[in-house]
Amino acid sequence: TLWTLLGTVLVFFMQAGFAMVETGFTRAKNAANIIMKNLMDFVLGSLGFFLIGYSIMFGDDIAGIIGTPALFMEGLDSTIPGTVHFMFQNVFAATAATIVSGAVAERTKFSSYLVYSFIISLLIYPISGHWIWGGGWLASAGRSMGLGNGYVDFAGSGVVHAVGGAAALAGAIVL
Secondary structure (H helix, E strand, C coil): CHHHHHHHHHHHHHHHHHHHHHHHHCCHHHHHHHHHHHHHHHHHHHHHHHHHHHHHHHCCEECCCEECCCCCCCCCCCCCCHHHHHHHHHHHHHHHHHHHHHHCCCCCCHHHHHHHHHHHHHHHHHHHHHHHCCCCHHHHHHHHCCCCCCCCCCCCHHHHHHHHHHHHHHHHHHC
16 A cells, blocks of 8 residues: 555656646647646546546446446455555556647647546546556457457556657647
């Protein structure tokens, strides 16, 4: 439990790191906007992930695509306390959402960005996370063919960074 909490704190500090990097790459007049976007990523993302995202990610599997939706972090039986597991997964959800901020910096309205960020944490990240960490189709793909453990995601490279990058690319294309 303590190790997971330490990991949670370290990943949470990535949020501040993204804010500083993005602020450094934008004009000075947009510094407050960038920092506020990164703060609100975590606030709104946590709300969305708590409301239904966690259960979509770790709920009972439905055809390998999505977990059973339920309110307020239902879903996972874990060896660590449920609130600790939620906090750990929540900081990853916020990190995936904040990756988008850098790609659309200085080019979006604040309110539009907040809606985009909320939807990522509510639906997009949890669904793709379920595929890998929640027991979905990618996690079981290799096992069903006798090829070992299926897809193994190291340190969130597929779940967090690829999803954040794909969402950032989609946002940049739309802009």
